[in-house]
Amino acid sequence: GSLRWYGQNFGDGVTTGSATNITISGMECQEMRQIVDLNTVSLECTTQRDTVGAKNVTLVIAEQTTRIDANRTVNLLTEPPQLFHYLSLCRANFYGREGEYCAPCPLGGVCGWAD
Secondary structure: OOOEEEOOOOOOOOOOOOHHEEEEEOOOEEEEEEEEEEOOEEEEEEOOOOEEEOOOOEEEOOEEEEEEOOOOOOOOOOHHHHHHEEOOOOOOOEEEEEEOOOOOOOOOOOOOOOO
16 A cells, blocks of 8 residues: 655655665565655655554664654653554455454455544
């Protein structure tokens, strides 16, 4: 699937190259691109197939590295929301438990998230 990261100091909106990289639990996010919208730069990439659950994330931008630990607990009263961990879930009409790959929902079942 496609994934977009919002934040600050993600570059100039022109170059990505090898200086920009997102890795999710050791798997590189592919087709990295910068999106410029109203003078804000976000990063978008295509994730590789993975199992359901919390993931370690490493962002490298302009040789600056940020790591988000999947097992990290967050105190909502003391920490800013941008430090939450990344959680891989099944999309609508699919299901899977932690550690499993998502599978199509059985006929008549109610699976995944809903709008």
